[in-house]
Every structure is written in structure tokens, then in C-alpha cells.
Amino acid sequence: MDLTPRFHVAVCVGLLLSSAVGAVAKPFELPPLPYPYEALEPAIDRATMEIHHSKHHKAYVDNLNQALGERAGTNLDSLLAAISKESLVVRNNAGGHWNHSFFWKNLRPARSKSLPPDLRKEIEKAFTSVEKFQEEFSLRATKVFGSGWAWLILNPQGELQITTTPNQDNPLMDVAEVKGQPLLGIDVWEHAYYLRYQSRRVDYLKEVWSVVDWDEVHRRLHAARKAAAGKK
Ligand code: MN3
DSSP, rough: OHHHHHOOOOOOOOHHHHHHTTTTOOOOOOOOOSGGGGTTTTTTTTHHHHIIIIIIHHHHHHHHHHHGGGTTTTOOOHHHHGGGGOHHHHHHHHHHHHHHHHHHTBBBOSSOOOOOOHHHHHHHHSSHHHHHHHHHHHHHTTTTTEEEEEEEETTSSSSSEEEEEEETOTTTTOSSSSSSSSEEEEEEEEGGGGGHHHTOOOHHHHGGGGBOOOOHHHHHHHHHHHHHHHHO
């Protein structure tokens, strides 16, 4: 007698059960920075990076795990897409964890500032020039009242758009005023710049462009277009 099909059914049922009770999910973990703390000097100083990553980001991860209890480690994207059903604690810390994980990856040590040619073309199409885009992005980021984020997104119409969110919200959340797939996110909480720039958010926003990883923005744009095409 061949037991293989029955074995498969048993394994599948087992997997379904264990994922339903969350037994297979590992709690969220603080991802390592993809570069040393001092790598973004002088735009972002070592002390700011160390505190931002090892204290602030870690606190979002720990608080999120605690708030979710048995659901810790659940799919973060699904959580964000239905964040209106969650408590404010989950919303703030799920956003905090997602946003910072995303932010570290769209920065890199200052190297060549050149943009991949087709990303440049797309930005020029949407904002006239890369300089105009940076100006508009920085202006929007400056105007975020209190704590929040500025984003470049691919919106549902397939266009590049600048948007901002308060606190730790992001454009993937169902509560976001403007929704879309984030391509670049800049943290404008005071903890992101206060040690070096004090209250001068404008100066931080001038310097931060030197450490933006355009290759990552480019990669995200392609992934977002591909995902959007798959949904049609
Ligand atoms: Mn932050």
C-alpha cells in the first residue's frame, strides 16, 4: 500500500494547524544594519546611527512582539494592509519596524551619486528633473509636523508620487491617505538627526541625499512594477 498521499495530507494538515495557532512563527527580530554605524558619516553620524538602530528600532521590534503575543512574527505586509483592525500600539510598532528595516536599506555609504539611467528618466518624467524631485521631496519632508516620514511611492496609477505620513504610518497601511508601494523613505523624526543637526531638519535633508542608495530605489521600482503587472 502506498502511504505517500496520506502522509502528504497529514503533513499539510499539520502545517495548517501549526500556522493557525502561530506555533511556527518566530518573533520579529532586529535586522542587522547592512553597514557599520559610522558608514554614513558625515551625513549621518555614528552615534545617531547606533542609537537609532540599537535602541529605537529594537524597541519597535520588542514592543511589536509583546503587543502581538502569540501572533508575533506574523506576516508584516498583511498586518499593515489591515492595520485599521489593530490597536494603536501594534500600528505604531509594526510601522516602526517596517519603516526602519526599509530605511536602512535605502541608505549606503556615499559613493557615486549617479542614478541608473532609466530611474533618472522616470524621475524626470514625473518631476521634470532629479534636482526638482529632491527639492520637492525635501520641502514636503520639512513640512511634516512633528514626527513622520517622507516617501517616494509608485501609486496605484503606476506613477511616481511624493507623499508623507505621520508618526510610524506608511503608504502600505490601509489607513494611509495616499497609498502605494514605497520606493524611498526618509525618517524625519528628530531622533534621526537631532544629535548632529539639532532642530535644523532642513540641513539633514540636504545632506541625506549623499547617502541615498539609488540602486536600491531602482530595484524597488522594478519589483513594484512587476508586482503591479502580476495583479492585472
Ligand atoms: Mn526613526
